[in-house]
Every structure is written in C-alpha cells, then in structure tokens.
Amino acid sequence: MGFDFSSEERRQLGYRLIDRIDKYYASLDNRAIQPPADERSADRLPLELPELGSDAARVLDELCREMIDKGFHIPAANYFGLMNPTPAYMAVLAEALVAALNPQLASVARSQFASTLEAETVGWIASRFGWHKPIFAEATPPGLARCDGTFTSGGNEANFTALALAISHRFPNAIEDGIATIGARPVFYASSESHHSLEKSAGLLGLGRKSLRRIPVNDSLRLDTARLILQIEFDQACGFVPFCIVATAGTTNSGAIDDLNALASIAERYGMWLHVDGAYGAAAAFSDKYRGLLKGIERADSITVDPHKWLAMPFAAGVVLTRHPELLEHTFSVASPYMPRAERSGMVDNFKISAQWSRRMNSLKLWLTLRVHGRKSYEEMIERQMQLASQMREWIEESDYFEMAAAQTLPILNFRLRGVSGVPNEPAVGLLGSDSEAEAAHRQFIAELNHDGRYWISATHVRGKSVLRMMIISYLSTAEHLAGLQEALQSAAQRVALHV
Numbered sequence: 267m268g269f270d271f272s273s274e275e276r277r278q279l280g281y282r283l284i285d286r287i288d289k290y291y292a293s294l295d296n297r298a299i300q301p302p303a304d305e306r307s308a309d310r311l312p313l314e315l316p317e318l319g320s321d322a323a324r325v326l327d328e329l330c331r332e333m334i335d336k337g338f339h340i341p342a343a344n345y346f347g348l349m350n351p352t353p354a355y356m357a358v359l360a361e362a363l364v365a366a367l368n369p370q371l372a373s374v375a376r377s378q379f380a381s382t383l384e385a386e387t388v389g390w391i392a393s394r395f396g397w398h399k400p401i402f403a404e405a406t407p408p409g410l411a412r413c414d415g416t417f418t419s420g421g422n423e424a425n426f427t428a429l430a431l432a433i434s435h436r437f438p439n440a441i442e443d444g445i446a447t448i449g450a451r452p453v454f455y456a457s458s459e460s461h462h463s464l465e466k467s468a469g470l471l472g473l474g475r476k477s478l479r480r481i482p483v484n485d486s487l488r489l490d491t492a493r494l495i496l497q498i499e500f501d502q503a504c505g506f507v508p509f510c511i512v513a514t515a516g517t518t519n520s521g522a523i524d525d526l527n528a529l530a531s532i533a534e535r536y537g538m539w540l541h542v543d544g545a546y547g548a549a550a551a552f553s554d555k556y557r558g559l560l561k562g563i564e565r566a567d568s569i570t571v572d573p574h575k576w577l578a579m580p581f582a583a584g585v586v587l588t589r590h591p592e593l594l595e596h597t598f599s600v601a602s603p604y605m606p607r608a609e610r611s612g613m614v615d616n617f618k619i620s621a622q623w624s625r626r627m628n629s630l631k632l633w634l635t636l637r638v639h640g641r642k643s644y645e646e647m648i649e650r651q652m653q654l655a656s657q658m659r660e661w662i663e664e665s666d667y668f669e670m671a672a673a674q675t676l677p678i679l680n681f682r683l684r685g686v687s688g689v690p691n692e693p694a695v696g697l698l699g700s701d702s703e704a705e706a707a708h709r710q711f712i713a714e715l716n717h718d719g720r721y722w723i724s725a726t727h728v729r730g731k732s733v734l735r736m737m738i739i740s741y742l743s744t745a746e747h748l749a750g751l752q753e754a755l756q757s758a759a760q761r762v763a764l765h766v
C-alpha cells in the first residue's frame with residue numbers, strides 16, 4: 267500500500283515503460299492506424315473501482331498492450347488525418363520530467379526557473395512574428411513590437427483568451443461589471459471556414475454565439491473582404507458594435523490563409539481588434555521559405571499558435587500572444603492573498619495573465635525540442651511536408667478517380683471523387699451529380715479506405731460541399747508512405763465504383 271516504490275522498483279518500471287515506448291516508436295513507420303473494422307471493438311468489462319492495488323509491472327504491461335493493440339495511432343507515419351502530429355521524442359521525455367518535477371507555473375515564486383524557461387519559449391515563438399517578449403522587463407529592440415503571451419491548453423483556450431482581450435480592449439469595464447452593463451450589442455467577424463471554438467468562446471464570454479458574423483469566403487477560401495466591409499457597415503447602421511475580426515491562418519478544413527494585411531487594414535479603419543487564429547498555420551513562420559504566407563500577421567493584436575498541431579508536440583500545448591501586454595493583466599488578474607510574491611521583479615505570474623490557475627508546464631516539451639533540434643529542423647519538416655503536399659496535388663490532378671476540390675495552400679488537400687463510371691480502371695465521367703450523391707459516395711469511400719485500418723483520412727464540407735480531406739502532418743511521413751496511400755485511395759475508389 268502507499269504510492270512509494272524502492273529505487274530498484276522505480277528503475278525497473280521506468281525501463282519497462284521506456285522499452286515499450288521505444289518499441290512503439292520503432293513501429294510507427296509501418297504501423298496501421300487502427301485494427302481492421304471488424305476487430306475494432308473497445309468493449310471490455312468495466313472494472314470496479316479497485317479497492318486494493320495489483321502488481322505494477324503486470325498492470326503496465328496489460329495497459330500498454332491494450333492501448334497499443336486496440337488503439338488509434340495518430341503518431342503513425344500513415345496517419346493523414348486531422349491536425350495532430352507524431353510527438354517529437356524529446357517532447358515525450360520532457361513530459362515525463364514535467365510530471366516528475368510537477369512545477370506549479372501559476373506563480374513565479376514557486377517556479378522561478380521553470381517560469382523563465384516558459385517565458386523564453388513564448389519569446390522564441392513571438393520572435394518569428396517580429397514581436398519581442400521581454401522576460402525581465404528588458405527593453406524591446408527597435409523595429410520589434412513588444413508583446414506578451416501565455417501557454418494554453420490548446421487553440422480553443424487561446425482563441426477564448428484572445429476574444430476576452432478584444433472585449434477588454436473595446437469595453438474596459440466589461441470584465442469587472444459584466445457584458446450586460448456595456449449598453450451595446452458587440453459583434454465580431456470571422457470567415458465561414460473559421461473554427462467553431464469562436465462560437466463556443468462567444469457563448470461562454472456572455473457575447474452570445476450569434477454575435478459571431480460568419481462572412482462567406484471567396485474562391486480561394488479566404489474571407490471575402492468586400493462582404494466583410496458591407497456587413498460591418500450594416501451592423502453599425504443597425505446599432506451593433508463591431509469590435510473584433512478573427513482572421514484564420516490555416517483553416518481546419520482546407521488550410522486556407524485569410525488575407526491578413528487586408529484584414530489588418532480593415533480592423534484599423536473601423537477601430538477593431540484583429541486576432542489571427544493560426545492554431546495550425548501560424549507555425550509556417552518557423553520556415554524562412556514559407557513565413558511569407560503569413561504576411562501581415564505582425565499587424566495583429568493577438569495570435570493563436572498551437573504547438574500540438576504543426577510543431578510536433580503531444581497534447582496539450584497552445585499559445586496566445588498579444589501586442590497589448592497590459593490587457594492580459596487587466597483581463598485575468600485577480601487579487602489572491604495566499605499567492606506568494608516573486609522576489610525577482612519583471613516577471614508576471616501566469617495566474618494573472620491567463621484563464622488557468624494551477625498551471626502545468628506545457629512549454630518544456632517545445633523548449634527541449636527546440637534546444638535539441640533547433641528551429642531549422644522545423645523548417646526542414648515544414649518544407650518537406652509542403653513538397654509532399656504538392657506531389658499529392660499533382661497526383662490527384664492527374665488521377666482518373668479524383669480531382670482537387672479546393673486550392674492547396676498548406677499541406678492539406680481537399681479533393682473529391684470524380685463521377686463514378688461504374689467501370690473499374692476506366693476514366694471516370696463528369697462530376698458526381700448532386701451534393702447528396704457526392705456526400706453518400708464520399709461516406710462510402712471513407713468507409714472503404716479506412717476499413718482495413720492501415721490508413722486514415724476524413725471527409726468534411728468546404729463552402730457547404732462534401733469533400734475528402736487529407737493532410738501531411740507526421741514528420742515521419744515520406745514519399746513512400748504517400749505512394750502507399752495513393753494505391754489505397756485508387757483501390758478504394760475502384761471498389762466504390764463497382765458498387766455504384
């Protein structure tokens with residue numbers, strides 16, 4: 267009984283687990299994403315609450331076996347699904363260290379060194395946008411914008427934080443007195459392709475989900491700026507108060523990047539806050555070659571970046587940055603007599619600048635990965651994935667079975683089945699007739715492709731139309747994995763064609 271182990275037991279358990287993890291990592295190059303459909307059962311007899319414990323090594327073995335054998339393996343090289351990466355191995359080690367040391371990053375006084383590392387990591391990210399985060403109140407070099415920011419649990423919390431800042435900016439008393447007292451109906455804007463965390467945040471912040479005006483996108487899937495201006499002016503004429511524009515840098519469906527410079531100018535013209543939701547795409551700033559895709563991001567008032575998406579971090583790691591550091595405290599700081607004060611001046615306690623109180627050190631994994639591999643490793647990964655995405659686009663464009671359904675900006679591809687001729691190996695004829703036909707065929711196609719568990723891609727809607735969606739997100743994925751996927755895609759399309 268009790269939680270302690272002898273040194274010998276700790277070492278044996280630790281080695282046992284690290285051997286399991288090592289074997290798992292060695293399998294990722296070739297591992298199926300999940301068991302075949304007919305073996306995909308998560309059914310198990312529910313355990314009663316264990317009153318007494320069991321042998322640790324046996325439980326660990328059993329757990330690893332079950333989670334690996336029955337699991338869904340996002341880290342595998344053949345995962346071409348959503349925005350979740352293969353975790354960098356140094357990040358896995360950092361997570362173990364964080365769990366062991368359990369630094370409490372709520373206040374600087376109890377985590378002086380850890381808080382400094384976290385601040386440094388925030389500063390490293392900010393530097394890629396031409397922003398500077400002072401750690402000990404040092405001066406900001408000329409030409410850079412002073413900023414601050416904080417790690418979050420992910421993009422959802424980062425977007426929530428940014429919206430809270432935008433409210434504080436426009437309605438300084440709202441945090442203290444409540445939205446109900448501002449005597450206005452605030453509204454904000456984002457594209458029809460923007461992420462649903464915005465609605466969630468608007469509801470939770472008391473704005474109401476309907477305060478989000480979703481503006482249609484143009485043919486490039488970027489927010490249509492002419493429609494935006496019309497909507498802002500219409501809202502103003504109706505007595506609403508437009509206070510924020512949310513640009514997306516890398517939409518969830520397609521990876522489209524809004525015209526950040528144009529949106530920054532519109533935000534300036536109408537006195538609004540500009541938030542860039544770059545949860546996925548802002549990581550392009552880590553590549554010198556592709557950071558230009560984010561032109562204008564430096565003009566934003568706040569930015570979301572999720573290291574647990576394109577920066578190969580395990581959950582959880584989001585970041586929100588702002589060029590208005592003072593607003594962070596205005597929005598999140600509360601008095602707390604029991605929080606010890608830091609002796610060293612200049613560093614701000616995290617509990618004063620974020621929605622979290624107790625705070626896990628979600629930054630160490632990125633700090634350690636950057637320290638060991640360097641920014642250039644990310645640059646190489648991003649450039650390789652962009653290259654693979656272009657190859658994939660060319661393959662789709664030349665395919666008899668598929669065609670591109672949207673422009674490709676980042677390593678995300680939206681494509682669709684061509685009209686299904688019913689004759690395998692024959693060029694397909696024309697587009698699928700109606701939306702519902704396309705939707706049904708895509709559903710069937712996804713079931714066929716994902717049936718044996720080897721690969722995993724998904725379907726979604728873009729501009730209201732059914733599309734197939736895949737992306738290159740694992741740093742382990744290579745041209746060989748892509749060739750395997752292409753074969754599987756073609757063969758699934760042939761099977762679907764046979765059934766139509």
Ligand SMILES: Cc1ncc(COP(=O)(O)O)c(C=O)c1O
Nearest residue numbers: 420421422461463518543545572
């Ligand atoms: C563009 C965008 N913003 C925000 C989020 C939410 O991020 P998280 O899942 O880390 O909370 C996502 C998630 O996919 C996203 O794609």
